[in-house]
Amino acid sequence: MAEELVLLGLWASPFAMRVKIALAENGIDYESKEQDLLNKSPLLLEMNPIHKKVPVLIHKGKPICESLIIIEYINEIVLNALMLWTPKSERQAGKGLVESFKALEGELGDKPYSGGGIFGFIDIALIPFHNFFYAFETIGKFSMEE
């Protein structure tokens, strides 16, 4: 995964630190490329040509800018889902995906919605991903229900 994920950051940047925390919390390997903001690298200028700021997360060559958006991207089940299709990390990814769903289920408990009785933000964010369950089960060879 490390070769697929590169973080353009800076040790002193609290915005880059947000991303480093999210990556660490999710156990995701990445290559860190520290930037000199007084002498911006061609890579930073190419990946964030408008704002020219760190952090930038580069996933398979494509940049994601803005720390909070990067964190959303990292936290999306999609990252686990993408990893599921990567043969090298297949076993690890399947485990990560199942762990994510276990954590979500643990939070939900017996409540009908994530906010208790109120349908809200997290429910809207997650429900459309149920469309992927069949593919997860078929490719990952496990049962979502289990």
Ligand SMILES: N[C@@H](CCC(=O)N[C@@H](CS)C(=O)NCC(=O)O)C(=O)O
């Ligand atoms: N809203 C951005 C802020 C990023 C930001 O301000 N980064 C600073 C470093 S802490 C930067 O790259 N500054 C370079 C510049 O302004 O030229 C985010 O959340 O990612």
